Amino acid sequence: MSETTRQDSVQQGNGKVQTSHHPETDPNRKDKHYYGIPPIKHAHWTWQVPVYFWIGGIGAGVQMFSTVAQILGHGDKDLQRVSRYTVLVTMVLSPILLIWDLGRPERFLNMMRVIKLRSPMSTQSWSLVAFGNLAGLIAARQAAEDGLLGTDNVLVRLTKLIPDRLLSLLALPVGLNVGSNTGNLISATSVPIWARNWVFMGPVFLTSGLSTALSWLSLYLRLTRSGRPETLHALHRAEKATILIEAGLIAASLFRMSRWAKPLFSKTVAPLFVGGTLIGGIAAPFALLRGEEDRRKSILASVLVLIGGLAFRFAMIRAGRISADDPEAYFTFTSGENAPQPEDKV
Amino acid sequence: MATGFLTDTTVCIGCKACEVACKQWNQLPADGYEFTGDSYDNTKQLSGTTWRHVAFIENPKKRRLTGDVDLVALAEDVTEPLPGGAELDALGRWAFMSDVCKHCVAAPCQQACPTGSIIRNEFDNVYIQPDICNGCGYCVPACPYGVITQVPNDGRAFKCTLCYDRQIDGLEPACAKACPTNSIQFGDVEDLKVIAEQRVQELQDKGYTQAYVWGTPEVGGTGGIDGNHSKFILMDEPEVYNLPRHPFLPQEKFRGGVIASAVAATVLGAVVALAFRD
Ligand code: SF4
Ligand code: SF4
Numbered sequence A: 001m002s003e004t005t006r007q008d009s010v011q012q013g014n015g016k017v018q019t020s021h022h023p024e025t026d027p028n029r030k031d032k033h034y035y036g037i038p039p040i041k042h043a044h045w046t047w048q049v050p051v052y053f054w055i056g057g058i059g060a061g062v063q064m065f066s067t068v069a070q071i072l073g074h075g076d077k078d079l080q081r082v083s084r085y086t087v088l089v090t091m092v093l094s095p096i097l098l099i100w101d102l103g104r105p106e107r108f109l110n111m112m113r114v115i116k117l118r119s120p121m122s123t124q125s126w127s128l129v130a131f132g133n134l135a136g137l138i139a140a141r142q143a144a145e146d147g148l149l150g151t152d153n154v155l156v157r158l159t160k161l162i163p164d165r166l167l168s169l170l171a172l173p174v175g176l177n178v179g180s181n182t183g184n185l186i187s188a189t190s191v192p193i194w195a196r197n198w199v200f201m202g203p204v205f206l207t208s209g210l211s212t213a214l215s216w217l218s219l220y221l222r223l224t225r226s227g228r229p230e231t232l233h234a235l236h237r238a239e240k241a242t243i244l245i246e247a248g249l250i251a252a253s254l255f256r257m258s259r260w261a262k263p264l265f266s267k268t269v270a271p272l273f274v275g276g277t278l279i280g281g282i283a284a285p286f287a288l289l290r291g292e293e294d295r296r297k298s299i300l301a302s303v304l305v306l307i308g309g310l311a312f313r314f315a316m317i318r319a320g321r322i323s324a325d326d327p328e329a330y331f332t333f334t335s336g337e338n339a340p341q342p343e344d345k346v
Numbered sequence B: 001m002a003t004g005f006l007t008d009t010t011v012c013i014g015c016k017a018c019e020v021a022c023k024q025w026n027q028l029p030a031d032g033y034e035f036t037g038d039s040y041d042n043t044k045q046l047s048g049t050t051w052r053h054v055a056f057i058e059n060p061k062k063r064r065l066t067g068d069v070d071l072v073a074l075a076e077d078v079t080e081p082l083p084g085g086a087e088l089d090a091l092g093r094w095a096f097m098s099d100v101c102k103h104c105v106a107a108p109c110q111q112a113c114p115t116g117s118i119i120r121n122e123f124d125n126v127y128i129q130p131d132i133c134n135g136c137g138y139c140v141p142a143c144p145y146g147v148i149t150q151v152p153n154d155g156r157a158f159k160c161t162l163c164y165d166r167q168i169d170g171l172e173p174a175c176a177k178a179c180p181t182n183s184i185q186f187g188d189v190e191d192l193k194v195i196a197e198q199r200v201q202e203l204q205d206k207g208y209t210q211a212y213v214w215g216t217p218e219v220g221g222t223g224g225i226d227g228n229h230s231k232f233i234l235m236d237e238p239e240v241y242n243l244p245r246h247p248f249l250p251q252e253k254f255r256g257g258v259i260a261s262a263v264a265a266t267v268l269g270a271v272v273a274l275a276f277r278d
Helices: A003-010 A048-071 A077-101 A105-112 A120-145 A154-159 A164-187 A192-196 A198-223 A229-265 A270-289 A295-324 A327-333 B017-025 B071-075 B108-112 B164-168 B174-178 B189-205 B250-275
Strands: B003-008 B052-059 B093-100 B118-120 B126-128 B184-188 B212-214 B230-234
Touching: A048 A077, A048 A120, A048 A164, A048 A198, A048 A229, A048 A295, A048 B250, A077 A105, A077 A120, A077 A164, A077 A198, A105 A120, A120 A154, A120 A164, A164 A192, A164 A198, A164 A295, A164 B250, A192 A198, A192 A229, A192 A295, A192 A327, A198 A229, A198 A295, A198 B250, A229 A270, A229 A295, A229 A327, A229 B250, A270 A295, A295 A327, B003 B093, B003 B189, B017 B052, B017 B174, B093 B230, B108 B118, B108 B250, B174 B184, B184 B189, B189 B212, B189 B230
Parallel strands: B003 B230
Antiparallel strands: B003 B184, B052 B093, B118 B126, B212 B230
């Protein structure tokens, strides 16, 4: 405290010396809470969780794009190959990241003790298991077709019995759940910024997952100069539309979060959210994708969308931590109609 | 039978015997030497290693303490006008409150737990089975009262067990046993409810009209949680004790989120399909 401010505080109130801490004269004591100590606790989640949200979202989005292509009878072998291997890789990495983040990683199998439809973490674990296994089977069939398992041995013949197209259809809803559940998982907590946005959290994570997935596919196909022109064209159009939907959902989320959205614009999160997500991950790539399709612009846009998606996940998790640590946010949230009430059950 | 606590903050003297008894009986590690400088309370909050926490609330209310204060007169509760025109209406009030897990009727932590580690035991208390918890930490942000934390080095989540082991042996929980003023009472929730109501009535009759029971569905609001088995008699707004006014069940909205996501998935699927059209 500098000498002048000390003087000021000593001389508050009729210029008389203060005898004790007093809520009437000490601005720090005006708020209705307990010494600013957070009334709820934030999640311990470290970098593995936002990275998983990002990777899982890509897996879900790739599954969506490739399955829709399959349903429409769009037989692009390059697209099919990269999609199947991508989903496999994301589904191998996701559980690794999640188990890494556990306090007792060796007990990860306890997640499989029960199925609890009320617990997003439980449904998430089960969806990952299902999606991972389906992705494994589908990718095995792909590997057999690509000759990666050798030629004409028993293994290849067995693997070729896998009904890959049927399994892809089955994997679609499971994958979509992996993609959106990440959002629903964080909104089913007591953290104001997350809980408040329960309507849009799942959709925004799913949409952002799809946009990163489309960017990944387009980036890969353009870099390797593979894929049919129709595929690239469809990717280009879908990317533009998805970015727009994502922007709309983020705007809706901000509107919904209202005053509790503040942490997203705080000093530590704003660079990620405003710089990384809104400008770098949405506005800039959209500008690049507008107009004529151009290979180099498209590659740059894809890279930006991928980075923006990762920044978005980190921003959301960090903002949640700030929100949970802020007594003012929690108490304003739980002191009125703002808090979800039992009677407005869905 | 459901057992629970009734914590009557009006008789708490802030001795922290409950905190110590809990640490000792449950062999909880120390929280380290932290000096908040804010109050005499250096425990600060409940956590995985502090299952009872006594809050020290300096509550001078609207009282002004100005001018030449005669501290002796003050201590002796002198009410006549003070020399020098000093205004005074006593020093205000210290409030103490021994906080603990609320043992929610519809417990958010239990609903969140993916391993089924958090259960209701035969005493209808919310109990974390330490041999099952894998430290996913999801119960931590789910609890509307900031009770649970994941303990560093151990990795698992812990909170008040309502002394499950003692209850099995027919003993009351260590905190209730140690409390010298009976601020912490243990028993059947139905009985405690009656005791709480009687006590609040008694306080009201004495003129303390601000007294109320917090933690029942009717009073204090527990949106979707259906009340708490740990009840409190409070003399001020819940926030003063670092408690939420209308806690809510976070899982209540999960189904709505899933439906919204399904709608979004359908729209996105249609958008992708349209992108394939020439
Ligand atoms: S107060 Fe928190 S830890 Fe205790 S039962 Fe309720 S949700 Fe669980
Ligand atoms: S940390 Fe343990 S008790 Fe808490 S939700 Fe995870 S498994 Fe359950």
